[in-house]
Amino acid sequence: MTEAVKWVVEDAKEKGILWPSDELKRKAWVSDESIYELADKDPVTFWATRARVGLDWYKEWDKAYEEKLPYFKWFIGGKLNACYNCVDRHIKTWRRNKAAIIGVREPFDEPSRTLTYYDLYREVNKFANVLKSLGIKKGDRVSIYLPMIPEAQIAMLACARIGAPHSVVFSAFSAESLKDRIMDADSKALVTCDGYYRRGHPVNLKNNADEAVNGTSVKDVVVFKRTGQEVNWVEARDHWWHELMAKADLYCEPEVMDSEDVLYILYTSGTTGKPKGVIHTTGGYLTQAYWTTKWDFDLHDDDVFWCTSDIGWVTGHTYNVYGPLSVGATQIFYEGAPDYPDRGRVWQIIEKYGVTVFYTAPTMIRMVMGWGEEWLEKYDLSTLRLLATVGEPINRDAWMWYFEKIGGKRCPIIDTWWQTETGGTLINALPGIGPFIPTVAGRSFPGTRHEVLDEEGKSLGIDKGGYLVQKSPFGPGMLRGIYKNPDMYQENYWSQYGNGAYFTSDGARLVKKDNFRLTGRVDDVMKVAGHRLSTAEVENAIGGHDAVAECAVVSAPHKIKGETPWAFVRLKSGEPSDELTKEIMDHVVKVLGPTCRPDRIIFAKAVPRTRSGKIMRRILKSLAKDEPIGDIATIENPECVEELKKLVGYKETT
Ligand code: ATP
Ligand code: MG
Numbered sequence: 279m280t281e282a283v284k285w286v287v288e289d290a291k292e293k294g295i296l297w298p299s300d301e302l303k304r305k306a307w308v309s310d311e312s313i314y315e316l317a318d319k320d321p322v323t324f325w326a327t328r329a330r331v332g333l334d335w336y337k338e339w340d341k342a343y344e345e346k347l348p349y350f351k352w353f354i355g356g357k358l359n360a361c362y363n364c365v366d367r368h369i370k371t372w373r374r375n376k377a378a379i380i381g382v383r384e385p386f387d388e389p390s391r392t393l394t395y396y397d398l399y400r401e402v403n404k405f406a407n408v409l410k411s412l413g414i415k416k417g418d419r420v421s422i423y424l425p426m427i428p429e430a431q432i433a434m435l436a437c438a439r440i441g442a443p444h445s446v447v448f449s450a451f452s453a454e455s456l457k458d459r460i461m462d463a464d465s466k467a468l469v470t471c472d473g474y475y476r477r478g479h480p481v482n483l484k485n486n487a488d489e490a491v492n493g494t495s496v497k498d499v500v501v502f503k504r505t506g507q508e509v510n511w512v513e514a515r516d517h518w519w520h521e522l523m524a525k526a527d528l529y530c531e532p533e534v535m536d537s538e539d540v541l542y543i544l545y546t547s548g549t550t551g552k553p554k555g556v557i558h559t560t561g562g563y564l565t566q567a568y569w570t571t572k573w574d575f576d577l578h579d580d581d582v583f584w585c586t587s588d589i590g591w592v593t594g595h596t597y598n599v600y601g602p603l604s605v606g607a608t609q610i611f612y613e614g615a616p617d618y619p620d621r622g623r624v625w626q627i628i629e630k631y632g633v634t635v636f637y638t639a640p641t642m643i644r645m646v647m648g649w650g651e652e653w654l655e656k657y658d659l660s661t662l663r664l665l666a667t668v669g670e671p672i673n674r675d676a677w678m679w680y681f682e683k684i685g686g687k688r689c690p691i692i693d694t695w696w697q698t699e700t701g702g703t704l705i706n707a708l709p710g711i712g713p714f715i716p717t718v719a720g721r722s723f724p725g726t727r728h729e730v731l732d733e734e735g736k737s738l739g740i741d742k743g744g745y746l747v748q749k750s751p752f753g754p755g756m757l758r759g760i761y762k763n764p765d766m767y768q769e770n771y772w773s774q775y776g777n778g779a780y781f782t783s784d785g786a787r788l789v790k791k792d793n794f795r796l797t798g799r800v801d802d803v804m805k806v807a808g809h810r811l812s813t814a815e816v817e818n819a820i821g822g823h824d825a826v827a828e829c830a831v832v833s834a835p836h837k838i839k840g841e842t843p844w845a846f847v848r849l850k851s852g853e854p855s856d857e858l859t860k861e862i863m864d865h866v867v868k869v870l871g872p873t874c875r876p877d878r879i880i881f882a883k884a885v886p887r888t889r890s891g892k893i894m895r896r897i898l899k900s901l902a903k904d905e906p907i908g909d910i911a912t913i914e915n916p917e918c919v920e921e922l923k924k925l926v927g928y929k930e931t932t
Contacts, residue, residue, distance in 0.1 A: 282660040283663065283688065284301065284688045285299055285301060287299045295713050295714070295715050296715070298690065298711065302576075302710055303710050305578070308710050308711065309710030309711060311711050313708075313711075314724050314792075317725040318725070318727070321725040322343045322751055325342065325562075325565060326342040326353075328565055328568075329561065329565040332569055333358060333363050333565060334358065336358060336534050337356060338356060340354055340355035341355065345752075347778075348777055349758070349759070350750075351538050351758075352559075353537035353562060353565075354537065354538065356561050357537070358537065358560060358564070359438070359532035360435075360563075361406075361439035363568075364600060364604045365395065365399045365435060365603065368395040369395050369396050369399045371606075373395050373579075374395055374396045375395070376395055377392050377393070378393050378395045378609070379393045379609055380608065380609070380610050380631060381427060381428040382631070384618060387475060391428060398428075398431075398432070398603075400528065401428075401432045402435045402436050402439060403436075403439070404526040405433060405436035406436040407527045408436070408522040408526050409436055410440060410530065413466075413497075414442050416440060416533050417441065417540075418442045418443075418466045418467075419443050419444070419465040419466060419543065420433075420469065421444075421445045421446075421463060421467070421468045422437075422445070423456055423487055423490075424446075424483075424589070425474035426449075426588065426611060426612060427471070427504060428611060429469075429471070430589045431598065431603075434589075436530075439530060440530065440533050441533035443540040443542050443543055444543075445542065445543045445544065445555075446542070446589060446590055448590025449474065449483060449590065450588075450889055451590070453488075453489035454911065455912070456487070457489070457490040458911075459545055460491065460494045461495075462762065465495060466496065469500045470487040470500070471483055471484070472484050472503055472504055472505055472509045473504060473507050474504055474505065474613065476615060478618065478619070480507050482507060482509070488510055491515075498515060499517070500518075500519050500522065501516055502519040502520075503519065536560070537561025537562065538559045538562075540557055541563055542595065543556065544595060546697075546698040547888045547912065548909070548911070548912035549892050549896070550799060550896060551896070551908070553912065554698075554760050554766065554770070555762070558701050558758070559758050562701075562755055563702070563754065563755045565754050566701055566702035566755030567596045567702050567755065570703045570755075571605050574708065575664060575692070576635070576710065577635065579606070579607075581607060581608070581634045582610065582661070583602055583607050583610070584610035584627070584635070584636050584637065585602075585637040586612065586637065586639070586642060587638075587639070591890050592697075593637075593668055596755075598611060610627065610631055616645070616646070620653070621646070621649040622657060624646065625659060628657065628661070629661075633661060633662065634661050634662060634663050634664065635662075635665075636662055636684070638666075639667060639891055640667055640669060640670045640676050641887070641893075642891065643667070643672070643680050643684075647676060648827050662684065663689055665681070665685050665689045665690070665692070666691065666692040666694060667680070667691065668694045669892060670893070671797070672693055672716075672717065673814075673818045673821040674716045690709050690714045691716075692707055692709060692720075693718070695719040695794070695796050699771070700753060700757075701755025703723060704748070705719045705723070706720045707721065713793070717818060718789055718790075718794070718795045719793075719795065720794065721792045721794070726748065726753045728747065729746075729779070730744040730746055731744050731779070732744050735776075735779075738787075738788070740791075741788065741789060742787060743786075743810055744785070745784075745785060746796070747779035747782060748780040748782065749779055752780060756780070783799055783800050783801070784798070784799055784800060785797040785798050785799065785814075796814065797812035797814045797815055798813040798814035801895075802899075804832075804833030804843065806836075806839050806843065807838075809873045813832065813895065816831040816874055816876070817829050817831050819865065819866045819870050819874070820847065820862055820866060822869065825849050825850055825851075825852055825861075826847055826848070826849065827849060828847075828885065829845050829846060829847045829848065830845070830893045830898055831846075833899065833902070834877060834878070834902035836877065842876075843875075844876060844877060844878045844880060844926075845862070845876040846880045846882050846885050846898055849881060863876060863879065880925050882921065882922055882925060883918065883921060884918040886898065886915060886919060887913070887915060888914060889913075891914070901922055907930070
């Protein structure tokens with residue numbers, strides 16, 4: 279084991295609060311708190327400076343920001359290319375032979391495949407020419423349906439190079455989900471592969487792709503050969519990646535893109551309903567991707583960054599592609615499963631590649647917690663210096679476990695709140711500034727403004743739960759619309775409080791000065807006997823009980839109180855019993871008070887999740903209300919719904 283540096287220190291006065299150590303302050307890109315004030319005085323100038331310093335532009339903008347709500351623009355008239363910024367500029371420096379992507383495979387399939395920036399440059403240029411040879415032009419949409427292999431990043435960057443917006447679809451989505459997204463985006467081509475390995479077994483992806491493209495606007499399908507398995511072939515439409523690449527020219531001039539040209543379309547996770555096609559543009563998005571990557575994860579040239587998100591989510595877009603590559607970082611890109619060949623795989627990868635910065639989701643932390651510490655003990659995790667999370671509120675227990683067991687009490691935890699719509703992280707602590715507080719995400723990223731409002735739009739002070747909004751000027755990485763659906767754009771984000779505030783649909787409360795705790799989705803907030811209760815807070819309390827592995831709280835109708843919490847609980851081990859039910863209920867009363875006592879504790883083997891691992895409370899809510907379950911296309915584990923129906927005594931009336 280190497281001697282590990284302590285990157286955090288405990289607050290001398292307040293238990294449970296951590297601060298950066300002097301070591302971390304010295305190393306960090308930002309450690310002076312005045313950055314917040316400075317940025318807030320003039321956010322537009324702040325971002326303009328960031329854009330100028332962080333990115334290479336062909337032409338500087340005429341105007342940094344313009345707002346005609348609900349629309350706004352950044353760096354108007356500025357010209358740049360996102361691919362150039364992620365690849366070309368690095369090969370002109372010493373980073374030419376630096377590892378850009380370490381593509382880690384399943385063990386039977388090792389060695390991993392490392393691409394240096396120069397390798398990436400060559401692959402991307404050739405693939406950009408491949409797309410051009412298929413007639414793809416600036417503005418044409420290209421769908422990408424690939425597993426976690428570096429070809430996903432190559433294909434995305436090649437699209438960016440020629441100005442063709444990509445629409446990446448999670449590879450574990452069904453043919454039908456892929457078809458919906460292809461149709462919505464009117465894609466001209468699809469990039470996919472024959473198959474991939476999952477826990478040692480080849481999975482056929484081409485079959486889904488074939489089914490999905492039928493009857494759509496897709497004219498050409500490019501197929502990367504990953505497993506070599508048998509696949510169906512449609513002559514004239516299907517092309518092998520390697521055959522086209524062999525014929526492609528080595529250089530493709532990057533398209534000069536306008537700052538506000540579309541970089542990509544991406545569909546949200548679908549936690550609350552049907553996914554929305556979120557539009558991101560080039561200059562502002564890349565500026566936010568670059569600076570949030572650099573500052574949130576404090577990435578330096580000697581870091582090894584691992585973001586475990588799938589490429590199909592926005593986290594994969596911003597923190598597996600545009601962020602780390604624009605800053606010139608080295609990243610791990612892992613194709614396999616976290617529990618194959620055994621439950622130590624993630625820790626083994628951290629040890630093997632000396633990962634320094636690890637970014638994952640609370641759902642993953644809760645899963646590995648359940649697997650037990652014995653899986654960690656075999657591995658040296660001392661290279662880790664910073665840990666981060668995204669996707670859901672992180673409960674205190676999971677936070678503490680992450681901090682103590684994975685980070686060895688050395689590493690700060692950066693809990694990043696953001697959305698597909700926001701393009702990059704927005705609320706989190708900065709490593710060199712802190713504080714790091716369990717269940718508190720932190721402050722608005724410099725140059726952005728958030729507030730917690732009540733129903734009438736009044737700004738709330740410390741410790742009052744309300745609705746999280748963003749205020750003008752809106753972050754440069756924010757969505758510029760929902761594809762082909764301006765009404766939905768207006769309705770979802772700008773109708774709640776009129777055009778003055780972007781409505782996030784999330785609940786929050788300010789704890790301490792400027793520090794936000796996220797309390798769950800607004801749809802999930804309930805009113806129990808006149809009191810506002812947030813699911814995250816009740817879940818946090820229940821999660822603190824030793825027997826509980828995971829829980830989801832939803833509101834159920836109640837004759838007297840109006841609404842009442844029901845808790846769906848998965849146990850770590852042991853059997854459900856009346857005593858345990860009472861113990862859990864008493865525990866909630868002790869932590870939060872009697873109003874929060876759950877009316878029912880339902881012990882379940884699993885709770886419904888999206889494919890990105892988030893709890894789908896809306897399904898549980900429908901069960902509690904005896905309402906139709908609604909769209910479950912994005913559900914990961916549909917089988918659990920039947921079990922839950924029986925457990926709650928669901929009788930669908932309509
Ligand atoms: P849909 O909008 O289709 O229902 P979704 O909201 O799950 O799906 P994403 O954009 O992937 O789609 O997720 C963003 C949401 O995830 C946020 O609005 C918030 O509810 C939750 N979230 C993300 N990060 C955090 C975090 N650090 N703390 C609390 N909640 C988070
Ligand atoms: Mg959402």
